Amino acid sequence: MFDAVSGRYDLLNRILTLGRDRRWRKLAAKSAEVSTGSVVLDACCGTADLALAINAETGARIVGIDFSPDMLKIAKEKIVRAGKDDAISFIEASVDDIPFDDDSFDAVTVGWGLRNTPDYQAVLEEFYRVVRPGGRMVCLESTEPETALLRIPYKFILSNIVPLAGRMFSKDYGAYKYLSDSIQAFPPQKELVSMMEKAGWVDVSYRNLLGGAVAIHVGRKPSSGH
Numbered sequence: 001m002f003d004a005v006s007g008r009y010d011l012l013n014r015i016l017t018l019g020r021d022r023r024w025r026k027l028a029a030k031s032a033e034v035s036t037g038s039v040v041l042d043a044c045c046g047t048a049d050l051a052l053a054i055n056a057e058t059g060a061r062i063v064g065i066d067f068s069p070d071m072l073k074i075a076k077e078k079i080v081r082a083g084k085d086d087a088i089s090f091i092e093a094s095v096d097d098i099p100f101d102d103d104s105f106d107a108v109t110v111g112w113g114l115r116n117t118p119d120y121q122a123v124l125e126e127f128y129r130v131v132r133p134g135g136r137m138v139c140l141e142s143t144e145p146e147t148a149l150l151r152i153p154y155k156f157i158l159s160n161i162v163p164l165a166g167r168m169f170s171k172d173y174g175a176y177k178y179l180s181d182s183i184q185a186f187p188p189q190k191e192l193v194s195m196m197e198k199a200g201w202v203d204v205s206y207r208n209l210l211g212g213a214v215a216i217h218v219g220r221k222p223s224s225g226h
């Protein structure tokens, strides 16, 4: 499915977020609290927009991991065009089983990715494994507003407008119906906090954006954590 939508993915992102995704990526990048000399794993990196934002904001080097060859093809072309191929590299693999040793990264980031994985808890634990003690995890994800008043119109837009926009702009109704369904099936903000804590992350907090239609969750691996 991700291979199929890869060509129009960036365009749909801009449309469905009303152009706000760039600002949210910057906020997520800053939340990783990394700097020049740090190495970040950007999980489910897709076409590399979050990886580029992290590098631009922090100067960190990024390894992007994604299992879609077509998404990675676009990502690699984009990185070369941006002159960032010395700072950002890619691995084609699934985040269920990350091909890196324990404690390899200063932070792990995931933008609109965790929602697509089959076992959130196992993936949160895998992220924890590959981050060094004291490092951070940042999850930028589409969520549902926490107040009932906003949730009702939001669900209408999600179930009706989003799949139609998918059909119009990417000729793929199914993928954008899946987007809508998967957002509604994703754990609410507070439940994701509990899941991150269960995986070992501490000081877990989140910030709602656009009334809670998007949230950034941040956690830290304890300094003595294993």
Ligand SMILES: C[S@@+](CC[C@H](N)C(=O)[O-])C[C@H]1O[C@@H](n2cnc3c(N)ncnc32)[C@H](O)[C@@H]1O
Binding pocket: 002, 013, 043, 044, 045, 046, 047, 048, 049, 050, 065, 066, 067, 068, 071, 093, 094, 095, 096, 110, 111, 112, 113, 116, 117, 118
């Ligand atoms: C909605 S896109 C997000 C891309 C990018 N992070 C962004 O901010 O635009 C989700 C990406 O997750 C990838 N993905 C989904 N499940 C995955 C898994 N188990 N392992 C690796 N990548 C996965 C897909 O191939 C796709 O590129």
